[in-house]
Amino acid sequence: MGITVVGSIAYDAVSTPFGERQLMLGGAAVHFALAASFFERVHVVGPIGDDFAEEDLARIGSRGVDVSDVERIAGGQTFFWRGVYGWDLNSRETLETRLGVFEGFEPKLSAESRASDVLFLANIQPDLQFQVREQLQDARFVALDSMNLWIDIARESLLRVIGSVDCLILNDSELRQLTQKPNLIAASREVLSWAPTSDRHRGPSVIIAKQGEYGAALVTRTGFFSLPAYPLETVVDPTGAGDTFAGGFVGYIAAHPDEELSDELLRRAMAHATVLASFNVEEFGTERVERLNGAEITERIAELSACTSFSAVPAALRA
């Protein structure tokens, strides 16, 4: 039982057409943990600096998230990202990235974090991801996110860690870049065909392509599934949407340890991921998800089902 996540714990400065925040709680591990905490106990592994407020640590831990493996580096500065979004929120520009305590970070996992049966490797340097993955050799489900930077500068390391996980979660453009295949299905099948890193590993069997405002697609060896984003009239800040999605997806799987990893289970997980992400983007940073409750999630799952369903009655055709 339990989910371990390794990734960034950050302060973000964000500007969108709807406003801005100068110093807000963020980071992939934080967004992931807040979402996944609806489903299972989460253990967060990652570094923070002297500047990281105790009250922000308490916010991460509010839904029973274990922050004992959040390592405070004396004399260090918390990871910082500053970015600005364009008018339709589909483009964003990074204005500043300060690695701070992430330079030289070496993940140290407590016995409890190592005992989780589910692991999420958020987007960090792929050798660090692999190092953590090797500390949870018995995990029954391991998922990984990455980004274009690592495809560009650390491809071999990235391929090694991908071959050691069960599930790859990438933006669709990154999946194309990784495989050099422009078609989503072909790109996914390519990754599904890659050999495991070693006999000890299973290799990827679940591919998720995140498609931003359009939703996400799931490709396995046995099926394809596509789900649009939950329709929102106002999106305020997409920061962290992908990690919140991952938190909903991985969290749902963690909460169903006795179910086989079937396409049917994965689809339900996709629906919960989509709904969690839809709340994330309604306000800045973690603001909305921190206030979220289970009833709101349940209600939106039903709404998502309602706005994606149609009757497949065949028409009378003339030929």
Add this chain to the structure above:
Amino acid sequence: MGITVVGSIAYDAVSTPFGERQLMLGGAAVHFALAASFFERVHVVGPIGDDFAEEDLARIGSRGVDVSDVERIAGGQTFFWRGVYGWDLNSRETLETRLGVFEGFEPKLSAESRASDVLFLANIQPDLQFQVREQLQDARFVALDSMNLWIDIARESLLRVIGSVDCLILNDSELRQLTQKPNLIAASREVLSWAPTSDRHRGPSVIIAKQGEYGAALVTRTGFFSLPAYPLETVVDPTGAGDTFAGGFVGYIAAHPDEELSDELLRRAMAHATVLASFNVEEFGTERVERLNGAEITERIAELSACTSFSAVPAALRA
């Protein structure tokens, strides 16, 4: 009964990563008619030049499409478009457009074309669209497509014709451009709020945003529906996909004259539109849809349903 479509009948020269065609049958009215002909008898209105082959006219008419309002302009040249697609088929560049017989075109409709109860105004100059719309005042369902060019250079004319139709079908980027609203729902609601052009018109009540490889969304005053594209491992040529989609959508509605224009009916129409478009892109131009049969459509409707369905059973949540 019957569907009338006005729009281009063209020769296209297309280059994609999968090959090229130097002179292939195309045009919005042609793609629309071939798709809609599975559902109802279609009357095509549009001009061709001396160069247009009789055998191509026969191809358009093969599934009972009425081509008697296709006007051959003596001494004229058929509309010609040349374009090239990028590696992922999401970008395309127009290399050449020759209006030919479309310059000075004045639509002339036979009594039969005027008697149709459903009308599709494919993407042409909006005053021409309005002129045709006024000749089918009693049509029970009128849909319209347009493009960025007309938003840029003929906005007032475009707004007039939009206020005279029931259904607006646009690319999502064009819907944003038209309304200056970046959000799809907000943009759609904006158009739904526009007043009818006159007391004789109803004004738009159905908005469809085409989203290319991601599918399409439907917004009405009572609901939202989103449908991904049918998953294909190989897409050869997207030319005409939008008009084929429109043909499936409008055709389905035309074939159900006794049903109220409910969200439920519109969703079924969207599914048929999506499936028709998926066949269109599998080969160049009209090649695949010309060979298509009803059983293939019916089969793919079931597959589309299968790859978009999930069980909305609520999860046990921790908060």
